[in-house]
Amino acid sequence: MLTNPLTKNIGPENIAADIERYRESGGYRGWSKALEMAPGDIVKMVQDGGLRGRGGAGFNTGLKWSFVPRGADSPSIKYLVCNADEMEPGTFKDRLLMERDPHLLIEGMAIAAYAIGAHTAYIFIRGEYHLAAERLEQAIDEARQEGLLGNSIRGTEFSLEIFVHRSAGNYICGEETALLNALEGKRAVPRAKPPFPQVSGLWGKPTVVNNVETLCNIPNLIEHGIDWYRSLGRGEDAGSKLFGVSGRVKNPGTWELPMGTPIREIIEQHAGGMCDGYQLKGFLPGGGSTDFLGPDHLDLPMDYDVIGKAGSRMGTGTIIVLDDHTCPVGLVLNLTRFFARESCGWCTPCRDGLPWAVQILERLENGEGVPEDLDLLREQARRMGPGNTFCALAPGAAEPIQSALKLFEQDFIDHVMHGCCPFEKVAEASAAV
Amino acid sequence: MTSMIEPEVVELMERSNKHPSTAEAQLTEAEIEEIEREFSRYEDKASVGLEALRIVQKHRGWISDETLRAVSNFLQIPVAQLESVATYFQLIFRQPVGKEVILLCKSASCWIMGCSRLQQKLQNKLQIAPGQTTADGIFTLLETPCLGDCDKAPVMMVGEEMHRNLTDESIDKIIENKKAHHADQSPD
Numbered sequence: 001m002l003t004n005p006l007t008k009n010i011g012p013e014n015i016a017a018d019i020e021r022y023r024e025s026g027g028y029r030g031w032s033k034a035l036e037m038a039p040g041d042i043v044k045m046v047q048d049g050g051l052r053g054r055g056g057a058g059f060n061t062g063l064k065w066s067f068v069p070r071g072a073d074s075p076s077i078k079y080l081v082c083n084a085d086e087m088e089p090g091t092f093k094d095r096l097l098m099e100r101d102p103h104l105l106i107e108g109m110a111i112a113a114y115a116i117g118a119h120t121a122y123i124f125i126r127g128e129y130h131l132a133a134e135r136l137e138q139a140i141d142e143a144r145q146e147g148l149l150g151n152s153i154r155g156t157e158f159s160l161e162i163f164v165h166r167s168a169g170n171y172i173c174g175e176e177t178a179l180l181n182a183l184e185g186k187r188a189v190p191r192a193k194p195p196f197p198q199v200s201g202l203w204g205k206p207t208v209v210n211n212v213e214t215l216c217n218i219p220n221l222i223e224h225g226i227d228w229y230r231s232l233g234r235g236e237d238a239g240s241k242l243f244g245v246s247g248r249v250k251n252p253g254t255w256e257l258p259m260g261t262p263i264r265e266i267i268e269q270h271a272g273g274m275c276d277g278y279q280l281k282g283f284l285p286g287g288g289s290t291d292f293l294g295p296d297h298l299d300l301p302m303d304y305d306v307i308g309k310a311g312s313r314m315g316t317g318t319i320i321v322l323d324d325h326t327c328p329v330g331l332v333l334n335l336t337r338f339f340a341r342e343s344c345g346w347c348t349p350c351r352d353g354l355p356w357a358v359q360i361l362e363r364l365e366n367g368e369g370v371p372e373d374l375d376l377l378r379e380q381a382r383r384m385g386p387g388n389t390f391c392a393l394a395p396g397a398a399e400p401i402q403s404a405l406k407l408f409e410q411d412f413i414d415h416v417m418h419g420c421c422p423f424e425k426v427a428e429a430s431a432a433v
Numbered sequence: 434m435t436s437m438i439e440p441e442v443v444e445l446m447e448r449s450n451k452h453p454s455t456a457e458a459q460l461t462e463a464e465i466e467e468i469e470r471e472f473s474r475y476e477d478k479a480s481v482g483l484e485a486l487r488i489v490q491k492h493r494g495w496i497s498d499e500t501l502r503a504v505s506n507f508l509q510i511p512v513a514q515l516e517s518v519a520t521y522f523q524l525i526f527r528q529p530v531g532k533e534v535i536l537l538c539k540s541a542s543c544w545i546m547g548c549s550r551l552q553q554k555l556q557n558k559l560q561i562a563p564g565q566t567t568a569d570g571i572f573t574l575l576e577t578p579c580l581g582d583c584d585k586a587p588v589m590m591v592g593e594e595m596h597r598n599l600t601d602e603s604i605d606k607i608i609e610n611k612k613a614h615h616a617d618q619s620p621d
Contacts, residue, residue, distance in 0.1 A: 089540040089579045127487075127524045128536065128580060130593045163474045168483060168522035171578050185475075185482035185510075187521045203476045246542035246583035253584045288541050288579075318583070320541050334544045338578060 003232065005220035006213070006240060007256040010100040016135040019142040022103040028148055030219035034111045035156055040070065042115040042222065049221050049229045050238035055083055055174070055211030056286065056315045058304040067198035068116045068206045079207040080113040080121040081183065082215055085173045087126055089288030089338060090320035093242040094212035096254055098125070098132035101216075102139035106162065108215035110149065111222055113160050116208050120161055124179055127168045137164050171342035175391050176209040177201075178344065189344045190391035213242060235260025235301040243302060245271035247321030248278045254318070260306075264298040266319065278323040282407055286315020288335045289396030291403035292322070312403065327423035328408040329415055332400055333361040339397035350394035353384045357401060364412060367420035374412055378405055458499040460507055464489050468507065479510045482518050486525050495526040523575070531566045531573040533611050536590040540579035546586040551599055552576075558608060571615050572608070 002008065009017040009025055022028070034042055047062025068078060082105065086094040098105060105123070113121045125133050140162050143149045151159045170188055172178045177191035180202050201207025217239055221229045230238040237259040243266050244254040250272030257266065263285070267273065274280055282292045285302070291312035293300075300306055307314040322331060340354035357380045363369045364377075381402040384394040405412060414422050460468075467488045471481045485504050490496055496504075496519055505512040519525045526534075537552055552563075559567050559574060566573040582588045585597035596607055 086581045087578050090542045090583050091579065092581045092583045095581045126581075127522075128577070128590060165484070166487065168487060168524035169578070170522055182483070183480065185480035185484075185518065186514075187517050203480075244584060246586060247545050252586075284541070320545070320583070322545070326545050331541060331544065334539070335541055338540060342578060 001228070001231075002220065002224065003258075004240065004256045005224075005232075006097065006104070006216055006242060007101075009104070010096065014099070016099060016139070017101050017103060019103060019139070019146065022101070026223065027103055027219075028107055028143075030221075030223035031107050031110050031148060032154065034114055034222050035154055035158065037222075039115045039117060042111065045226060046115070046218065046221060049226045050233075051214065051217050051221060051229070052237060052304055053211055054213035054217070054241065054317070056088065056289075056313070058314060061210065061214055061217075064198065064210075065112070065116050065208055067196065068208060069199065070117060074117075075205055077120075077205045078116055078118040079202045079205055080109060080116060080118040081176075081179065081202065081207060081209045082109055082121070082123045082212060083174060083176065083179060083209050084123050084125040084129070084132070084212050085167055085179065086129070086212070087171045087174055088316050088318075089335060090244075090246055090284065091287045091316040091318045092244055092246070093254055093316065093318055095129060095132060096242065097212055097216050098129065099135055102132075102135045103143065104216045104219060105136065105212055106139050106143050106149070108218035109162055110143075110153075110160055111218045112208065112210060112215055113162075114158055116206075118208070119159050120163070122183060122202075123162065123164045124173070124183060125164060125166055126173075127166050133164050133166055140164070170344075171338075172344045172391075172393060175393065178391070179209060180207065187344075189346045192390070233259035233303075235303045236305060237303045241302070241317050243270075244318035245321060246318070247283075248275045248323040248326070249273065249321055250275055257302075260301040260303045262299055262301050263293075263319070266302065267298070267321065271321075274321070274323060278325060280321060281324045281326070281328070282322045284315075284320040284322075284400060285312050286317050286319070288320070288338065289392075289399055290315040291399040292328075292407050293403075294407050312399070325423065327365070327421055328404050328411050329361065329365050330421065330423065332404045333358065333365050335400050336361055336397060339393065343393060347390040347394075349384045349388045350390070350397075353380055353394060354397060356380055357384075357397075361401075364415045365421055367415060367418065369412075369416045371413075371416055373416070374405060374409070377401060381405070455502070456499050457502040457506065458497065460489065460503050461492065464492055465507070478508045479514070481508060482510060482515050483522065483525075486515070486519055490525060494532075495529050501527075523577075529566070531571050532615060533571055533591050534573045534575060536575055536577040536580065537563075538578075538580040538582075538586070538588050539576045540583070542579075542583035543587040548587040548599075551587055551601070551604060554601055555604055555608075558605070571612060 043062050043065045051061045052058040109121050173182050173188045175190050178188040182188035197207045232240045240256050241259050242254050243257050246252045255270045282294045284290050293312050304314050336357050340358050343350045345351045360373050360377045381398040384398040386395045468485045471484045505515040559572050563574050563576045580588050587599045588597045
């Protein structure tokens with residue numbers, strides 16, 4: 001039984017699977033099957049398969065598609081957009097999929113576009129991913145030449161063009177409505193919701209925005225069916241997922257594993273455990289905008305709701321490990337500086353709150369903090385939380401701050417008590433020896 | 434994090450307020466052809482703004498005021514609208530940059546793996562701070578959000594090339610190689 005649908009064509013060498021190699025392993029069979037199905041049945045199949053968005057939010061993909069108006073009186077123009085603006089700190093999974101198996105994404109997009117009735121689709125890719133963009137353009141050309149894209153695909157009435165749009169930086173483009181503004185040639189500020197993009201998105205037309213990895217799940221789900229797809233997961237959630245680990249572990253990397261794989265297994269077996277002389281102090285389970293979890297949480301399975309109940313988010317599923325030699329205040333300062341710089345400046349809690357949080361954290365890290373700073377920072381994180389801002393950037397930024405204050409409170413207090421960063425002192429002492 | 438405006442920038446703004454320039458560059462045939470190719474992919478001309486800036490920047494290295502006006506005129510969108518896009522995206526350069534733009538990743542994983550120390554090393558070697566260009570015009574150093582190669586941290590990009598698992602030694606080598614490359618290319 002196929003257990004690695006996302007990475008089956010990815011070998012050790014840094015080459016992209018071309019269309020021949022892709023087809024040898026069953027490529028474009030899902031697309032052929034989809035073309036014989038009614039679009040509504042595909043939406044239902046994806047919904048029942050239990051595929052949840054791999055960009056971080058974890059929303060049921062088929063359900064998202066089902067909000068697109070369909071039928072004779074629905075708008076004739078609809079769009080599909082692939083969010084390939086991978087920029088979440090500590091996230092390195094979509095790059096792998098696009099560079100090494102670009103046809104998997106193209107096939108997933110073709111099926112998704114057919115399911116929602118879109119004839120134009122865009123891959124919104126970050127400007128720094130040159131190799132991925134080139135390989136995707138080549139894959140699109142190959143698919144066009146074989147009549148898998150273009151006009152009257154496989155003798156049907158369905159036509160589809162896929163274009164690669166290279167962006168030029170800015171984390172906020174990962175937010176789907178900001179991304180749509182950027183595609184329209186505007187400043188990438190988020191839009192008010194509702195209306196949701198599925199009703200009024202790109203150029204005011206119904207639009208679905210899906211993450212790269214989400215779309216890469218589609219071809220095999222359609223080809224092998226719901227039961228197979230659901231059976232891939234070890235816990236509550238269906239399918240497999242790219243999990244990654246970075247930080248001071250012996251073997252940092254990315255692996256396709258069943259949903260519901262325990263965190264301990266990912267860090268200790270696949271990532272080889274901590275580097276010699278280092279202990280795990282905590283970790284961010286799914287990128288920079290998720291809450292820290294601690295050693296007590298290592299036995300949790302990586303399922304969306306389980307990680308949610310533990311007080312964090314599975315996010316992108318790429319784990320950043322914090323070791324016992326690295327200062328948690330310094331790490332939170334690094335993350336908060338990043339979010340402050342990437343704020344689009346549209347709403348006050350984010351535009352003003354993040355730089356304020358940076359100032360408090362700088363004070364603490366430099367040993368100039370006072371005991372009241374901890375409460376001030378807590379209050380600041382709360383004010384940037386859900387419901388107070390226009391989009392999810394500031395609430396995401398608040399997650400590592402609020403959780404670090406809980407999990408590593410003693411480290412924050414030590415910075416105030418010692419009037420310096422205790423971790424720097426240790427580093428200096430060991431460097432002097 | 435306070436937004437400091439450099440005195441030179443203030444001077445420049447005051448000067449341009451007193452003597453607004455209306456000079457406009459000419460787009461080349463090659464640039465126009467590439468921009469026009471994009472038109473068919475988008476619903477309207479205004480949407481091609483970022484693509485057009487990227488195309489022109491590829492040819493000219495950066496976007497001057499004159500170039501910005503030429504692009505806005507060609508796309509028939511207000512120059513202020515195009516400027517709002519040009520200044521928003523960090524990979525569109527509104528100031529001259531060196532032949533090699535270094536994007537140094539400063540994100541969480543690279544920070545844990547010691548990018549701050551490497552940045553110091555790089556700055557000492559190049560004798561510039563982030564946002565500046567070396568006196569010989571070869572390198573511009575920029576800090577960048579996560580480059581998505583975190584299992585090989587610390588990382589940086591030089592031009593379109595990724596450099597992974599950076600060390601003091603590898604940074605020396607990368608910079609020296611680039612210097613030698615550009616020395617070979619110079620006419621004298």
